[in-house]
Amino acid sequence: MKRNIVIAAVTAAALIGGGTATALATTGDDGGSARQAAGTQLSKDAQDDRDDRDDDAARAASADVTASEAIASALKHTSGTVVSAELDDEDDSDKVIWKVDVLSGDNTWHSVSIDPSNGKVLGSQTDDEDDTAQVRAALKGSSVTAEQAAKAAAGKGVVTSVDLDEDGKDKSWEAETRTSGGAEQDWKIDLTSGKVTADRSDAQDDDDTDDQD
Numbered sequence: 001m002k003r004n005i006v007i008a009a010v011t012a013a014a015l016i017g018g019g020t021a022t023a024l025a026t027t028g029d030d031g032g033s034a035r036q037a038a039g040t041q042l043s044k045d046a047q048d049d050r051d052d053r054d055d056d057a058a059r060a061a062s063a064d065v066t067a068s069e070a071i072a073s074a075l076k077h078t079s080g081t082v083v084s085a086e087l088d089d090e091d092d093s094d095k096v097i098w099k100v101d102v103l104s105g106d107n108t109w110h111s112v113s114i115d116p117s118n119g120k121v122l123g124s125q126t127d128d129e130d131d132t133a134q135v136r137a138a139l140k141g142s143s144v145t146a147e148q149a150a151k152a153a154a155g156k157g158v159v160t161s162v163d164l165d166e167d168g169k170d171k172s173w174e175a176e177t178r179t180s181g182g183a184e185q186d187w188k189i190d191l192t193s194g195k196v197t198a199d200r201s202d203a204q205d206d207d208d209t210d211d212q213d
Contacts, residue, residue, distance in 0.1 A: 063087055063116035065098065067150035067159040067175075073119045074100035074112040075147075082146040083135055084163040087116060097122060107132050131166065138166035142191035149173035149189040152196050156187055174199065 065073070071082050080102040088099050098114035109129045113122040144152075150162045157177030165174045165188070173189040175196075186199035 063096065063098075063158075065114065065116045065119045066154065067098070067162055068147045068154065069119055070098035070114040070116070071100055071147040071150060071162075073114050073121060074098075074102055077121045078102045078104065078110045078112055078124060080104035080110070081139065084161070085146060085150065086161040086163070088161075101127070103132065103135060134166050135164060138164060138171045139191070144173065144189065144191050144194045146173065148194060149175060152189050152194050153177055153187050156185065156196065157183075162189075 067085050067087070071085050074082060074085070081104075083101045083103050085098060085100045087096060089096060096116055098116055100112045100114060102110045102112060104110060109127040109132070110124055111127050112124045114120070115122050146162050146164070150159050153159050153162065153175035154177075156175075157179045160176050160178055162173055162175045165172050170188075172191055175187045175189060177185050177187065179185075188197050188199050189195070190197075
């Protein structure tokens with residue numbers, strides 16, 4: 001219906017002057033070009049996301065040291081409570097390392113870097129975090145450590161990260177796994193029982209993103 005209105009307007013303008021008709025017709029073309037450009041950008045973004053997932057899957061498969069082993073290695077170097085471990089790029093380079101965050105007894109945060117090929121400590125630095133009290137409160141009374149959560153999630157795939165979710169009502173460990181085919185899945189691990197369940201809220205977010213693509 002809108003297209004018919006534009007055509008009628010162009011025809012009417014042609015009776016008045018060719019210049020006006022050309023201007024109206026050009027306006028319609030610009031709208032089509034904008035829509036085409038937007039569609040192209042969405043396709044490019046979707047392809048970039050797929051490429052990132054493929055890269056992450058390849059890096060996860062190349063790591064000989066598991067998440068639980070990286071955590072154990074970090075704790076030998078720095079005593080305390082591991083709050084998170086992630087297989088990640090080192091300063092956005094192609095080199096991948098395990099980054100393990102340890103909260104020591106004096107409430108100092110340490111970021112310990114672990115070599116994913118042999119489990120050796122590559123370095124450590126202190127960090128400033130503002131959620132120490134929140135983390136302590138979430139872990140109070142818990143019986144499942146980050147290392148145990150990583151081992152529990154390993155039955156679902158290659159664990160690429162494990163992190164404490166201290167927000168909200170249902171506090172838990174969260175783990176991300178990847179299958180040999182590159183499929184990604186998030187899991188919740190109960191802080192007291194160690195039970196592993198699929199993170200439905202994350203799955204819903206992924207579905208919504210796919211629908212938009």
